[in-house]
Structure formats: structure tokens, C-alpha cells
Amino acid sequence: MKGWIKLHRSIQTHWLYQERRVFSRYEAWLDMLMMANHKDNRVVLGNEFLDVQRGQFITSIRKLCEKWGWSKTKVTQFLKMLESDEMIVYFSDTKKTVITIGKYGFYQAGEDSEKTEEGHVEDTEETRKSTNKNDKETKKEIYTPQFDEFWSVYPRKLSKADAAKAWNALIKSGASIDEIMTATRNYTDECHGKEVQFIKHAATFLKNDRWKDHLLLDKLSNYKAKKADPRDKEIQFQQWLQQGRSPEEFNWGDS
Known part of the structure; x- marks a missing residue:
């Protein structure tokens, strides 16, 4: 059969979904899709603010263990399996686990509009744009040659459209392209041998002058x-x- 069905996040509050059980891997994957943010958001964790992007959510290994009825080892191995299949990217530290769903737009239509199945396929992280007239930029206009050079050097290829937006804003503010590229190459060298989940998203690297931390290395x-x-x-x-x-x-x- 072809076509789509809509599954609202409120299903998580239904008594059938809340039944205590050991989740299958399929159930765990659906649960992650429903936990992901449908739009960019900012949350408070302890004494700091965290920016959570569309298709991302913050949790912990412990919470996933309790929710799915799994051991810590099983949860960790499942996340690594999903990451190896490019379904997610995740990062864990002592306070949190941040999970990003790969190609989230493929699974989740815009909540205010209907989309065809073909529209979903085209709705990748690199082409998803607002219907607002001011945001109707073509891919060619967003990805300048200077940005393409940056992207070719940067060690983590994820959320290219977000990175391009951060790059364009940075250049518009008057930042030096030569200095940004120097910092980028320094950071790339620094990340050699690191696991991918410990490398910053390109947009995060470019925002709030964080790239300058690597300029003098x-x-x-x-x-x-x-x-x-x-x-x-x-x-x-x-x-x-x-x-x-x-x-x-x-x-x-x-x-």
C-alpha cells in the first residue's frame, strides 16, 4: 500500500501507549520520532539555556532505559546502530543525551499544511524552507562558493542549510573569511581522531563567535x-x- 497516515504526538498520553512494557526496537524508533522537536526551540537545562533544533530532542540514557524497559548497554548499542545507518546523530555527556533525527522532514510534514508523498521525499534538511516570501531563496543563492569551501573543510557534514544560514549571517556582519577558514582548519585538525558525536555542528561552530576560540591555535x-x-x-x-x-x-x- 502507498500513502501516509498521521500519528499525533498525543498518542503518547493514551493508555495503550503508556502500558508498561519492554519496547521493541521499532517502538523505540517511533518513540524517538515523536519526541523530536517539530521546530527550533530553546530549553533550560540546569543553569544553562540550550538551543534545540527541529528534529532534535534532549533526553538521557537513564530516561530511555526507564521508558523502553531496556538496559543501559542495550540503549547505547541501539543508538550506535541507528547512527551507523545514518538514521540519527547523538551526543552524550554526564548531564544529557542530545539526539538528532536524520532527514527529519521525511518523517514529519509541516503541521499547518498538507504534503504529497513526493513532497515528503523532497523535504530534506537541505531544501526545507519557510513559505514566507523572504525565505524563498534558491540553493544556489544560499550556498556561495566561499561557503562551499568552508563546508568541504569542516569535519562534520550535518544540517548544511543551517550552517549556510549561519555562514551568511556571519559574513554579513563583516567577519573575515580568511580568519574563519583559519579557525575552521585549526578545528578540523583538533577533531582528528574524535568520534563524530563530539564534533560541533557547523552552525554551532559559526554562531556566537565560537569559531574565534580556534583562531589563535x-x-x-x-x-x-x-x-x-x-x-x-x-x-x-x-x-x-x-x-x-x-x-x-x-x-x-x-x-
Whole structure:
């Protein structure tokens, strides 16, 4: 049979769904689809704000164990299996687990409009756009040659459209493309050998000047390698202050 059915998230409150049971892997996958945010959101976790993108949700391994009736090992192995099949990308630390559904638009239509089955297939993370007139940009207009160069270097290829949006905003603000690319190459080197879930999304890397954290890495390493004149450290210190960082946190080394 062909076609779609709609399954509302409120099904999770139905007594049939809330029955205590051990979830099958199929049930667990459906549960993850329903837990994912249908639009970008900001949530509070402890004492910090976290931006949660469309198709993402924040949980913990412990919560998934309790909800699905699984062991910690089974949950972790299931998430790794989904990631290896490019169905999700996930990241865990001591406070949370962030899960991103791959190609979320394929599974979830816009809630305010009907879509054909063909429309769902085309609704990938790279082509999904608002119907607002101001957002009707073509792929060619979004992905500039400079951005394509950045994307070819960046170590994690996920949510390209979001990354392009962050890139365009950054360039519009007057940021130097050469400096962004230097920081990107530094970060790529830094990520060598890391597991993919520990590498920032490209959009996260570009927003809030986080890329600047990696701008001076090459200069600092050159300083150490060449044992440069201590006065060079003063220049680095001034650059550190220009980035709005605390002078107490600057590493003076042996100079």
C-alpha cells in the first residue's frame, strides 16, 4: 500500500501507549520520532539555556532505559546502530543525551499544511524552507562558493542549510573569511581522531563567535615551536582581550 497516515504526538498520553512494557526496537524508533522537536526551540537545562533544533530532542540514557524497559548497554548499542545507518546523530555527556533525527522532514510534514508523498521525499534538511516570501531563496543563492569551501573543510557534514544560514549571517556582519577558514582548519585538525558525536555542528561552530576560540591555535603552536621572543606573547594577550576574554584565563606559558 502507498500513502501516509498521521500519528499525533498525543498518542503518547493514551493508555495503550503508556502500558508498561519492554519496547521493541521499532517502538523505540517511533518513540524517538515523536519526541523530536517539530521546530527550533530553546530549553533550560540546569543553569544553562540550550538551543534545540527541529528534529532534535534532549533526553538521557537513564530516561530511555526507564521508558523502553531496556538496559543501559542495550540503549547505547541501539543508538550506535541507528547512527551507523545514518538514521540519527547523538551526543552524550554526564548531564544529557542530545539526539538528532536524520532527514527529519521525511518523517514529519509541516503541521499547518498538507504534503504529497513526493513532497515528503523532497523535504530534506537541505531544501526545507519557510513559505514566507523572504525565505524563498534558491540553493544556489544560499550556498556561495566561499561557503562551499568552508563546508568541504569542516569535519562534520550535518544540517548544511543551517550552517549556510549561519555562514551568511556571519559574513554579513563583516567577519573575515580568511580568519574563519583559519579557525575552521585549526578545528578540523583538533577533531582528528574524535568520534563524530563530539564534533560541533557547523552552525554551532559559526554562531556566537565560537569559531574565534580556534583562531589563535596556529599562532600559539608556532610560538611554542619557535620559542619566539616573549614580546610576541603580549600581542597574543591583546588579541585575547579583544575577543572579550578574561585576562586571568590567559596562558602566559614560560615567558
